[in-house]
Amino acid sequence: MKAIVYYKYGSPDVLELEEVEKPTPKDNEVLVKIHAASLNAYDWHLLRADPFLVRLMGGGLLKPKNKILGADIAGRVEAFGINVKQFQPGDEVFGDTSGCGSGGFAEYVCVPENALALKPANITFEEAAAVPMAAVTALQGLRDKGKIQSGQKVLINGASGGVGTFAVQIAKSFGAEVTGVCSTKKLDMVRSIGADQVIDYTQEDFTQNGQRYDLILAANGYHSLSDYKRVLSPKGIYVMTGGSMAQIFQAILLGPWISMAGSKKMGALTAKPNQKDLVFMKELIEAGKVKPVIDRRYTLSEAADALRYLGEGHARGKVVITLEHNNKT
Numbered sequence: 226m227k228a229i230v231y232y233k234y235g236s237p238d239v240l241e242l243e244e245v246e247k248p249t250p251k252d253n254e255v256l257v258k259i260h261a262a263s264l265n266a267y268d269w270h271l272l273r274a275d276p277f278l279v280r281l282m283g284g285g286l287l288k289p290k291n292k293i294l295g296a297d298i299a300g301r302v303e304a305f306g307i308n309v310k311q312f313q314p315g316d317e318v319f320g321d322t323s324g325c326g327s328g329g330f331a332e333y334v335c336v337p338e339n340a341l342a343l344k345p346a347n348i349t350f351e352e353a354a355a356v357p358m359a360a361v362t363a364l365q366g367l368r369d370k371g372k373i374q375s376g377q378k379v380l381i382n383g384a385s386g387g388v389g390t391f392a393v394q395i396a397k398s399f400g401a402e403v404t405g406v407c408s409t410k411k412l413d414m415v416r417s418i419g420a421d422q423v424i425d426y427t428q429e430d431f432t433q434n435g436q437r438y439d440l441i442l443a444a445n446g447y448h449s450l451s452d453y454k455r456v457l458s459p460k461g462i463y464v465m466t467g468g469s470m471a472q473i474f475q476a477i478l479l480g481p482w483i484s485m486a487g488s489k490k491m492g493a494l495t496a497k498p499n500q501k502d503l504v505f506m507k508e509l510i511e512a513g514k515v516k517p518v519i520d521r522r523y524t525l526s527e528a529a530d531a532l533r534y535l536g537e538g539h540a541r542g543k544v545v546i547t548l549e550h551n552n553k554t
């Protein structure tokens with residue numbers, strides 16, 4: 226099969242399109258013929274081993290442990306191991322393979338069945354591939370860590386990116402009043418996916434405008450912890466999903482102290498991929514409450530360009546890789 230492989234950490238230039246052996250499913254695994262994969266900052270960090278911690282957290286100390294990147298996939302079940310109970314050949318599935326070694330930038334991948342769910346029936350493979358990591362991160366940030374409630378004032382910083390476009394729509398589905406923060410060119414898109422208010426961060430600093438929020442999800446840090454603390458309502462919650470190392474350490478080390486010392490809660494999220502949340506997202510999508518936003522589509526051989534674009538940090542929703550056989554079905 227064709228796959229995008231890398232043997233050393235570096236820029237997207239180290240990626241190569243190669244013919245590699247098609248994988249065979251183990252007893253608990255499903256072989257998926259991939260129709261589309263989506264890119265995440267996760268792939269960008271694993272490609273460059275940046276931050277360095279990536280090497281210590283299973284990425285591979287001197288060189289990448291897993292040669293094929295790509296966490297998010299959507300495709301068709303082609304075969305499965307003897308212990309697989311939930312899927313049949315031909316089933317349309319989607320999932321996050323980051324917990325089992327990735328491998329989505331390829332024509333096929335083997336995945337434990339509990340990393341997959343049936344694809345939402347009302348969207349394409351490309352749209353389904355856009356969902357898993359970004360949407361589950363947004364969901365866990367808002368619902369589990371953020372304890373979102375109907376009627377709350379929720380601010381999403383980084384509302385126009387992968388995590389942010391899902392976060393805006395998920396927060397709306399919980400009945401929140403949502404403010405999305407993004408750059409000028411993306412204001413209309415963020416409004417169109419349901420944000421009640423939008424703030425252009427190039428024109429206005431939301432940490433200085435006197436507004437207070439019950440819940441803030443920061444797709445990236447962008448501001449100091451003390452700025453976020455100031456704009457939280459008295460019992461407000463701040464959840465950070467990403468940011469610079471300094472911002473992440475601030476949230477991890479200082480967040481618990483601030484949370485213990487007062488009524489505001491602050492901290493960082495480490496999202497955990499799981500089947501239950503994939504099914505939750507499938508239901509939201511099928512109910513018409515969430516629709517993936519796709520920015521650009523690339524072919525498998527253009528994966529390096531796709532990652533270069535993602536690495537610029539200004540995607541409008543999600544960046545997707547479409548496999549050749551997707552266009553034949």
Ligand SMILES: NC(=O)c1ccc[n+]([C@@H]2O[C@H](COP(=O)([O-])OP(=O)(O)OC[C@H]3O[C@@H](n4cnc5c(N)ncnc54)[C@H](OP(=O)(O)O)[C@@H]3O)[C@@H](O)[C@H]2O)c1
Nearest residue numbers: 266362383385386387388407408444466467494495496539
């Ligand atoms: N903790 C976890 O488990 C977990 C899971 C998934 C992802 N993450 C992290 O979450 C972060 C976001 O991921 P993503 O997929 O959403 O990334 P992304 O698709 O690259 O989006 C980044 C967004 O940030 C916005 N942005 C850039 N500068 C900004 C600023 N100064 N103020 C407000 N927004 C700004 C950009 O919007 P404009 O173009 O409008 O500037 C862009 O839409 C990444 O750091 C990723 O590593 C963490």
